[in-house]
Amino acid sequence: MxxxxxxxxxxxxxxxxxxxxxxxxxxxxxxxxxxxxxxxxxxxxxxxxxxxxxxxxxxxxxxxxxxxxxxxxxxxxxxxxxxxxxxxxxxxxxxxxxxxxxxxxxxxxxxxxxxxxxxxxxxxxxxxxxxxxxxxxxxxxxxxxxxxxxxxxxxxxxxxxxxxxxxxxxxxxxxxxxxxxxxxxxxxxxxxxxxxxxxxxxxxxxxxxxxxxxxxxxxxxxxxxxxxxxxxxxxxxxxxxxxxPSYTALFQAKARAETALGKTDAAIADLTRAVQRVPQPEYILQLGELYQSLGRTKQADEQYRIFRAEQQLFTTNGVALDSDAALFEADHGNPQQALAIARKGLATRPFLETHDALAWSLHVNGRDQEALDEANQALAPGMRSALFHYHRAMIEKSLGDNKAAREDLTAALTINPHFSPLYAPTARAALTTLKTSA
Structure with missing residues (x-):
């Protein structure tokens, strides 16, 4: 994500x-x-x-x-x-x-x-x-x-x-x-x-x-x-x-805004430009998730293969993997591997984002009570993060705490209704279901 x-x-x-x-x-x-x-x-x-x-x-x-x-x-x-x-x-x-x-x-x-x-x-x-x-x-x-x-x-x-x-x-x-x-x-x-x-x-x-x-x-x-x-x-x-004009990250930012505004063709063009100039893993994954949200599975899978290859290159050169790799595996790959990466990452980088990655990795492995503790730690400093609230909401939903899940889904979509082309729609659908069943 x-x-x-x-x-x-x-x-x-x-x-x-x-x-x-x-x-x-x-x-x-x-x-x-x-x-x-x-x-x-x-x-x-x-x-x-x-x-x-x-x-x-x-x-x-x-x-x-x-x-x-x-x-x-x-x-x-x-x-x-x-x-x-x-x-x-x-x-x-x-x-x-x-x-x-x-x-x-x-x-x-x-x-x-x-x-x-x-x-x-x-x-x-x-x-x-x-x-x-x-x-x-x-x-x-x-x-x-x-x-x-x-x-x-x-x-x-x-x-x-x-x-x-x-x-x-x-x-x-x-x-x-x-x-x-x-x-x-x-x-x-x-x-x-x-x-x-x-x-x-x-x-x-x-x-x-x-x-x-x-x-x-x-x-x-x-x-x-x-x-x-x-x-x-x-x-x-x-x-x-x-x-x-050649500051690459601005093309990534421009694409993120264009995606939220429904200009997906322009977003793909700008993200492709960013990836071609500087193949940052973040840009590659953003492009893959945009393709996936549009149903373009083949193109998405190609970006995910590149992302995995880059993660291996980073590991080979001494870079410790943590939240990014854990979330990728939790969302697009191997849940058990996600959990292993997240646990190891938290030991070396006990940052709020790593707590969130561990929470989500625990969730996709069916360990929701432990996941909730980590999700709470991610949000404890006060960071306004739609993604963190979305993750905690889905954990709460799995635990049967629908009231808390509704509150966190509402918070996520209030903070940023466009936080992810893949998961913002999921958040909206889950909130609608919870409101209907209340």
């Missing part, structure tokens, strides 16, 4: 953005998700500055192979390249050069420490990411970006109060697009959408260039869509594309 799952997109991409901001060059994109490889990403128009930076650093290191700062910077570049291209083979490369940087300068090398935090976040190893972030902050307690890496690790480990404190410290040290986008996310996680929009609008106003503007437009659109306003998401996506 990645088409509806914005939490991974925001959370993990946020972490990566924090690590990248440590680098001694001017980053063109202050990423907020996600994720797993689902973070908003996309090159700016013209030459790719990241590829140029990588080439320049590689050339420099041929003559200065022990330059600790250059090695750390190259490692950060590789982490960003893995995310931007959906190619996890960059993660082992990043680990190699970051390890060399730390070997060359072990003491006070906060850039490499921050790079390791970003790398471990990209691989969904959040306990290790927190350890590296804490080491980096201990060396340089006045770095705003380092508090961003710290905040992001706390978030993914379910330590939301500590994440909020670290984010506030980041804002205090340097108010700007990277810190304000995190503040927006902190507000969104507790259900304060007004503050989340205000902070993201401030991030847009503080954007350093077209890619940062596109990034802010993307997440303003996310906030709109996730709260039932696809028309505004479409406007934000179009505004972002006017300033950064």
């Amino acid at each position: 990645l088409a509806a799952g914005t939490v991974t997109v925001l959370g993990v991409g946020l972490f990566l953005g924090g690590g990248l901001a440590l680098a001694p060059w001017n980053a063109t994109q202050s990423d907020r998700s996600a994720g797993s490889a689902g973070a908003a990403s996309g090159p700016t128009a013209g030459a790719d500055p990241l590829a140029a930076d990588i080439a320049g650093l590689q050339q420099h290191l041929r003559t200065a192979p022990r330059d600790a700062v250059a090695l750390a910077t190259l490692g950060l570049d590789y982490v960003q390249q893995a995310k931007s291209t959906a190619d996890p083979t960059y993660y082992p490369k990043a680990e190699g050069v970051l390890t060399r940087s730390l070997a060359s300068q072990k003491k006070d090398n906060f850039t490499a420490m921050g790079g390791m935090a970003a790398l471990e976040a990209g691989r969904h190893r959040f306990t290790q990411a927190l350890d590296w972030a804490e080491q980096a902050v201990a060396v340089n307690p006045y770095s705003s970006p380092l508090y961003g890496t710290l905040a992001d690790a706390y978030t993914q480990l379910g330590r939301y109060a500590e994440a909020a404190d670290a984010t506030q410290r980041m804002v205090d040290l340097k108010p700007g697009a990277p810190s304000l986008s995190r503040a927006s996310y902190v507000a969104e996680l507790r259900g304060d959408i007004t503050t989340a929009r205000t902070d993201m609008r401030r991030a847009l106003n503080d954007s350093a260039g077209p890619a940062d503007q596109a990034f802010a437009h993307y997440y303003l659109g996310e906030l709109a869509f996730n709260n039932g306003d696809p028309a505004t998401e479409l406007k934000e996506a179009e505004a972002g594309l006017r300033v950064a």
Whole structure:
């Protein structure tokens, strides 16, 4: 259900953005998700500055192979390249050069420490990411970006109060697009959408260039869509594309809005464009579920085969699977495998989205009482999520608690009646049945 799952997109991409901001060059994109490889990403128009930076650093290191700062910077570049291209083979490369940087300068090398935090976040190893972030902050307690890496690790480990404190410290040290986008996310996680929009609008106003503007437009659109306003998401996506026409994630956002507005041909075209440019698993699954909702089973199955192949590639390169893979197996594959992935994922990433994935995996395996406990934990922080409410409603329905199921289905469809082209219609049908039988 990645088409509806914005939490991974925001959370993990946020972490990566924090690590990248440590680098001694001017980053063109202050990423907020996600994720797993689902973070908003996309090159700016013209030459790719990241590829140029990588080439320049590689050339420099041929003559200065022990330059600790250059090695750390190259490692950060590789982490960003893995995310931007959906190619996890960059993660082992990043680990190699970051390890060399730390070997060359072990003491006070906060850039490499921050790079390791970003790398471990990209691989969904959040306990290790927190350890590296804490080491980096201990060396340089006045770095705003380092508090961003710290905040992001706390978030993914379910330590939301500590994440909020670290984010506030980041804002205090340097108010700007990277810190304000995190503040927006902190507000969104507790259900304060007004503050989340205000902070993201401030991030847009503080954007350093077209890619940062596109990034802010993307997440303003996310906030709109996730709260039932696809028309505004479409406007934000179009505004972002006017300033950064090659920002790939905006095509995905545009397609999500078009799907909700009944423009499915346009949505397929935009999602196909996004997948062809950057084959992010999120985009692929969104396209597959759109095809499935239209009864185009063959095309949907092809996207699901690609999704599975990508998950295997990520696993091979050290990325731990959790909520996205668990939900995919629960909805489109093997329920037992979904449960195994979700349980393992919760052990390493006790984030609200992983609680929801475990709840749903337990449900499809007929273990609804356990599922309800996990669904309650997913909703406890206050996040306004139509998907979470839908999952809990169906669990409650299976348990025979029709009153609670009606309440959660109503909440889901009130928050966002378009949350999924596959499951929003199911939610409406279930609510109608429950009202009729009441």
